[in-house]
Amino acid sequence: MPDPSARRPVVEMRGISKTYGPVKALTDADLTIHEGSIHGLVGANGAGKSTIIKVLAGIVRPTAGTIRVNGQEVTRLTPASVERLGVHFIHQDRLLVPTATVGEAIFLRHEPRIGPFLNHRAMNRQADALLKQYFDLTLPPGTLVRDLTTAQQKIVQITRALAQKARVLVLDEPTAALVKREVDSLFGVLRRLRDDGIAVVFISHYMSEIEELCDTVTVMRNGTVVDVVDPRETPIDRIVAMMINRDMTEMYPPRHATLGAPMLEVDGLTLDGAFRDIALQVRAGEIVGLTGLLGSGVKELVQCLFGLMRPDAGTIRIEGVAPALRTPIQAVSARIAMLPEDRRAHGVALGLSVAENVSLASLSRYSRGGLVSRQREAEVVDGLIRELSIKTPTRTNLVRNLSGGNQQKVAIAKWLSCQSRVYILDEPTVAVDVGAKVEIYTLLNRLAAEGAAILLMSSELEELVGMCDRTLVVYRGAITHEFARDDVDTDRILAAASGAQTTRRREMA
Structure with missing residues (x-):
């Protein structure tokens, strides 16, 4: 990795403060971004990350402080003026026109023209050249944005910024909706851009990504900058402790489960092409984990439990009764709750x-x-x-x-x-900062203590180990393993999810 301190600063924010009446969103915060570096920005809810980035984007005017871009002090920033200075923002919400083509999305408001008319041939040719230059990717410029994958849409956003000679890219939770293979591909792109001298600001709740990708990390808490560290020299546990002002050992609150009668019982549940003969039980006061790799059928399973899909066979009982669960409305009437993975959409x-x-x-x-x-x-x-x-x-x-x-x-x-009495949670802490995770975990423990039954579906294996009384693993449409809390670790869950053994067995202490 390059040494960012040896590079020229392209963005310098000094003494930035912002108040909303009596509320202090930022207090004397500093942020320095160097060319040719990937700079992580982390902090819990309310730490000030969003506010300081909105100040840089020209969306929020600071109460105090100075901003320099490329060595020149700037005032009265606007979203348009900051882009002219070469600072571009890749938002978590992709903000692309679904019916635009790839070429149109890349050159929106900067289209090549012949007189008053758009030059579509030149636009498509230039879009294709940019995609090949920066991403080694062939993506037909005439493809509609709505037909692209989430990762491809992210690439189109980045290409649009590069087409306008971006020197600083600010990415807000860019991997929240990506699978592992797409994340790896995006990281390769960001490293190439860094090597070309472009500065990248990377905002993420996934601390493993911060550790893997970033050269420097600014840690914020309660509107101030706690420290600026090198993730190669500062353990991630230490960075998290600075963010939330508590030790990582307190991440998962202690559980003292007192189990009651079965609340959710599933027997012989089958959905052709997705899963078969599923049997599971969640008792009052119990948190049961559920996981499986992409395509295992685990997503379709939880959707059937909430009436979003109709199974072909099997029964679902709530407190011993088999209610009609053909629609989400019927599921709600049965006192079933579901938190979907994409909270903003659903x-x-x-x-x-x-x-x-x-x-x-x-x-x-x-x-x-x-x-x-x-x-x-x-x-x-x-x-x-x-x-x-x-x-x-x-x-x-x-x-x-x-x-x-x-x-x-x-x-x-x-x-x-x-x-509600039965909670089905689909990735409940995805794209949520560490501090909010602890609060959600504490709430789940409290709900269980009050007698709720919780089915926690998660791809974060540490979360399953830390929170669940039992963990069920789905492999190719069947529950193949069941791990007790006292006899499980992430390696065993991953091995089971990958098909190391395909015969269901109870692994009890």
Whole structure:
């Protein structure tokens, strides 16, 4: 890796502060980015990462501080002016026009023209050349954006910035929706760009990615910069401890499970082409892990449990009763809750307020004669905001303005408002920072202690080991292994998920 300190600084932010009334979002924060380096930016919810990046993007005006780009002090930044300075942002939401072609997406607002007319031939030729130059990739320029994979859309975003002579790329959670192979490919691209002298700011909740990719890491907490470290010399556990001001050994709260009667029972569940003869049980007070590789059938299984897909055979019982579960509405009536992996698309309504999201699935609790009691609704919502420590100015704040961790808490609050008894969680901490993870884990333990049954589907093996009383592994459409909490580690789960053995067996202490 290159030594970033030997490179020229291309962005220097000094003494940046930002207040919103009495709230201090940033206090005297510094951020320096060098050319030809990959600079990680990490911190828990409310640490100030988003605010300092919005200041650099010209979206938020700082209360105090100075900003230099390419050695020149700049004031009154706007999104357009910062792009003219060579600083471009690759957002977590891809922000591409679905019906645009690859060429049109890359050259949007900068299209080559012949007089007043777009020169599509030149646009496609230049798009193809850029993709081959930077990514060694052939992607037909006439392909529609909606027909691309998530990884390909990310590449189109980066190519658009490079087409405008970007010297600094700021990537916000770029791997959140990518599989491992796509992540590896993206990292190869970022390393090549670094070697070409481009500066990359990499924001991620995945600490293993920070360790693998970044040359330098700025650690933030409570609106200030705690330290700037070299991840090759500073253990990730130490970086996490700086982020959350606690030791990593406290990551997974201790569990003292008291199990009750079976809440969720599945027998002989089959969906042709996805899984077959699935049998599982989750008791009151129990957290059961569920995992499997891509294509194992585990995704389809949890969708059947919530009425999103219809199985071809088998039964599902809730507290001993087999309700109709042909639709999500019927699942909710059976007091089943589901947190989907893509919370922004399916877990919350971004354009609605916190209060509207929380009460969305339980309006009947606040209604009488068709009229909603807003006072009763507000009391419940405010109670859940306090209980889950949702960081929002008011209950009327739009969910789109919250951090990922707080959006996930809103999704959980929606089901708490429904007084759900069975929770099906699909990657509940994906793209959530470490501090918010601890809060979610604590909440899950509390729900279990109150008698809820929790089925936790996760690809984070450490999460399964740290949180679950039992872990079930799905391989090629069948549950092949069941591990007890006292007799499991990540290596054994991975071996089972990869098909090291294909006969289901109980591995109990």
